[in-house]
Amino acid sequence: MRFIYYLISGISLGSVYAIIALGYTMVYGIAKMLNFAHGDVIMVGGFAAFTVISTLGLPPALGVLVAIIVCTVLGITIEKIAYRPLRDASSSLAVLITAIGVSYLLQNLALLIFGSSTKSFESVVSISAIKLADGQINITGETIVTIITCIIVMMMLTLFINKTKAGQAMLAVSEDKGAAKLMGINVNGTIALTFAIGSALAAIAGVLLCSAYPTLSPTTGSMPGIKAFVAAVFGGIGSIPGALLGGLLLGIIETLGRAYISSQLSDVIVFGVLIVVLVVKPTGILGKKIQEKV
Helix, strand or coil, X not given: CHHHHHHHHHHHHHHHHHHHHHHHHHXXXXXXXXXXXXXXXXXXXXXXXHHHHHHCCCCHHHHHHHHHHHHHHXXXXXXXXXXXXXXXXXXXXXXXHHHHHHHXXXXXXXXXXXXXXXXXXXXXXXXXXXXXXXXXXXXXXXHHHHHHHHHHHHHHHHHHHHHCHHHHHHHHHHHCHHHHHHCCCCHHXXXXXXXXXXXXXXXXXXXXXXXXXXXXXXXCCHHHHHHXXXXXXXXXXXXXXXXXXXXXXXXXXXXXXXXXXXXXXHHHHXXXXXXXXXXXXXXXXXXXXXXXXX
């Protein structure tokens, strides 16, 4: 019974990683860049919700909505100011360094505004826990909402990409920016939309993460952001199903490793599994090899 409990907890944690990983994989798949500030957008979403719910005393639903709006605007702003001028840079290293700089900027701004003390986050979930197997398995409301949210997000994102004009534009830009531009697609607008969606997902993930683990600090998003990036690479970065699969597997491996092997070594196990997967299949589980034209 304990195994089932750990498995459900792992799926819940993996669902958060999957939602965050979607932001990484969309930006990489379309803009061909790694937004390492993505983890800190999670933290911004958490503080936006915290301010509305705990400081202003407004309803949790409004807090979630404000977090999504704030992170969406932040994502568009970061793309326009920090990344767009470097899109045609000869070296990808410039974009990487800029992303790290944006990450530290967001962390230090949060430190100045909210201080270094860890805040207690009030859960936005009001659903009661479910007890199974005569009370041996206790599934929290946060776990239920997180898993359901992940499923809904994946379904809506897949429908958006495959069934809408904007989604088709994203696919075209990911295939060939130059050709997409010649076909009349607004490449800058499409990439900005990608950042907006990824940042909105980061806000949702941040609220869910802080609800399940009710603490919040300026560095809250750092490790989940790194692990979500690992999940994206694990599943095959650039692949939306890969982000889901990678996130779920990563959450399950981390939770089972913490429960049955060592809580101190759980992160080591996660990164060790990643190394093994990349040695066996460098493109990730669902990743595809890209043919380079010479």
